[in-house]
Amino acid sequence: MTYKHLYQRIVDEIVTRIESGELPPGTKLPSSRELQEQYGTSHMTVRTAITILRDRGLVESVSGVGVFVAERPSTT
Amino acid sequence: MTYKHLYQRIVDEIVTRIESGELPPGTKLPSSRELQEQYGTSHMTVRTAITILRDRGLVESVSGVGVFVAERPSTT
DNA sequence: AGTAATTTGTTCGTATGTATC
DNA sequence: AGATACATACGAACAAATTAC
Numbered sequence: 001m002t003y004k005h006l007y008q009r010i011v012d013e014i015v016t017r018i019e020s021g022e023l024p025p026g027t028k029l030p031s032s033r034e035l036q037e038q039y040g041t042s043h044m045t046v047r048t049a050i051t052i053l054r055d056r057g058l059v060e061s062v063s064g065v066g067v068f069v070a071e072r073p074s075t076t
Numbered sequence: 077m078t079y080k081h082l083y084q085r086i087v088d089e090i091v092t093r094i095e096s097g098e099l100p101p102g103t104k105l106p107s108s109r110e111l112q113e114q115y116g117t118s119h120m121t122v123r124t125a126i127t128i129l130r131d132r133g134l135v136e137s138v139s140g141v142g143v144f145v146a147e148r149p150s151t152t
Numbered sequence: 153a154g155t156a157a158t159t160t161g162t163t164c165g166t167a168t169g170t171a172t173c
Numbered sequence: 174a175g176a177t178a179c180a181t182a183c184g185a186a187c188a189a190a191t192t193a194c
Contacts, residue, residue: 004181005180005181005182006181006182007181007182031158031159031160032159032160032161033158033159041182041183042182042183042184043183043184043185044182044183044184045181045182045183047160047161047162048181048182050160050161051161061159061160061161062159062160062190062191063159063160063161063189063190063191064158064159064160064189064190064191064192065158065159065160065190065191065192066159066160067159067160080177081176081177081178082177082178083177083178107162107163107164108163108164109162109163117178117179118178118179118180119179119180119181120177120178120179120180121177121178121179123164123165123166124177124178126164127165137163137164137165138163138164138186138187139163139164139165139185139186139187140162140163140164140185140186140187140188141162141163141164141186141187141188142162142163142164143163143164
């Protein structure tokens with residue numbers, strides 16, 4: 001599937017990895033910088049994706065530490 | 077008064093708030109995002125208004141920090 | 153104790169594509 | 174065809190929190 005927008009693709013791929021169990025609760029996601037490099041995108045686009053994931057309750061972020069998969073990811 | 081364009085209304089309201097003294101020199105304006113929500117508009121429309129205000133010398137913007145009411149607002 | 157590095161988060165600036173008027 | 178407006182995206186600077194040394 002092709003994505004119209006990059007941030008949607010990033011959100012979707014991380015959701016998939018969480019749902020598949022590849023990223024169990026408590027797992028630390030790659031840093032914004034790593035995600036930025038992985039997707040060949042910018043800081044802000046990664047932040048947009050993280051903000052959406054956090055808004056959905058799938059991840060929780062701790063300033064200065066990292067972004068973690070939420071304990072009860074309401075992926076429903 | 078009705079405004080033909082939203083960005084003009086934003087400019088006008090901010091000018092009014094500066095002239096009335098509600099926003100004294102040095103005051104930090106709400107962020108683009110806040111203005112965006114206040115006016116129910118988009119990033120670009122807010123940016124357009126800010127650009128006009130800056131062009132008029134009413135505000136000065138500092139990248140990564142904010143937009144501030146100019147010290148000598150030549151509101152004349 | 154104190155500084156530097158890392159990471160998250162915010163903000164401004166700018167550009168592009170799309171839709172509407 | 175041009176102006177306005179919206180969404181996405183990239184770049185850059187800055188700040189706060191945490192961690193490493």
